[in-house]
Amino acid sequence: MKSKAFDRSEHVYKNDAFAELVKDAVRFFNGTPVHTLPPPESFIGTGVYAIYYTGKNPAYKKYAELNRLSYSYPIYVGKAVPKGWRQARVSDNQLDQSKELFSRLREHSRSIGIAQGLELQDFKCRFVIFEDASSEMISTIEAALIKLNMPLWNTAVDGFGNHDPGRGRYEQAKSEWDVIHPGRAWAEKCNGAHAEESAILARTKKHFKNIGRKP
Numbered sequence: 001m002k003s004k005a006f007d008r009s010e011h012v013y014k015n016d017a018f019a020e021l022v023k024d025a026v027r028f029f030n031g032t033p034v035h036t037l038p039p040p041e042s043f044i045g046t047g048v049y050a051i052y053y054t055g056k057n058p059a060y061k062k063y064a065e066l067n068r069l070s071y072s073y074p075i076y077v078g079k080a081v082p083k084g085w086r087q088a089r090v091s092d093n094q095l096d097q098s099k100e101l102f103s104r105l106r107e108h109s110r111s112i113g114i115a116q117g118l119e120l121q122d123f124k125c126r127f128v129i130f131e132d133a134s135s136e137m138i139s140t141i142e143a144a145l146i147k148l149n150m151p152l153w154n155t156a157v158d159g160f161g162n163h164d165p166g167r168g169r170y171e172q173a174k175s176e177w178d179v180i181h182p183g184r185a186w187a188e189k190c191n192g193a194h195a196e197e198s199a200i201l202a203r204t205k206k207h208f209k210n211i212g213r214k215p
Contacts, residue, residue, distance in 0.1 A: 025141050026148065029128045034071045037123040038106040045101045045129035046081050048142045050074035050151070051108060055122025059180070059201060060152070062208040071124060073211060076153040078161055079142040080104035081135075101127060111160070115181035153177060156207040157200060165190070176200045 029048065037051060052071045053063040066073040080101040105125055113120045130138050146154050153160040159175020164186035173192035178184055180200050
């Protein structure tokens with residue numbers, strides 16, 4: 001069979017309905033209740049979440065100001081999916097029974113609780129549980145929220161969501177988040193060359209110049 005001449009337009013997918021669906025999910029997300037970190041009760045579900053800061057750390061005072069009246073500017077956005085998600089090894093039943101979203105928020109609360117310069121009481125969270133067919137939107141909505149909000153710990157300071165790399169992998173560098181907020185024992189084992197704290201904090205200040213300008 002003879003190949004057709006290349007025409008880029010034949011490979012571009014466009015769907016206004018999909019764009020509206022993403023916008024609708026983001027609107028729903030922004031209207032969900034805000035809870036303590038972690039939430040007061042364990043629950044079943046996978047999905048997308050945001051974490052908000054309202055404390056007195058000088059490096060993050062901009063967030064405290066912006067979130068004074070309403071929680072509109074997250075410091076971090078993430079997703080929670082069951083193991084095997086990327087390989088499509090997750091059944092609908094596993095999704096229905098997974099507590100991955102609550103577990104992820106609890107894990108973050110533990111990281112914050114042992115980190116220098118942070119107080120767990122200064123953090124709140126909101127989240128959306130995606131069930132059944134809507135679970136296919138988890139990564140898409142996470143990406144949309146990051147693009148919209150440009151959370152500091154997603155874009156300018158890397159490593160908050162990292163896990164223990166495990167034995168034999170500690171030759172890597174400590175994450176930027178762990179440099180400015182030491183406390184996680186496994187991160188202290190990482191012995192690779194890492195960024196200087198002064199450089200990370202300078203980048204943080206630069207980042208805040210664009211915060212508060214959301215459309």
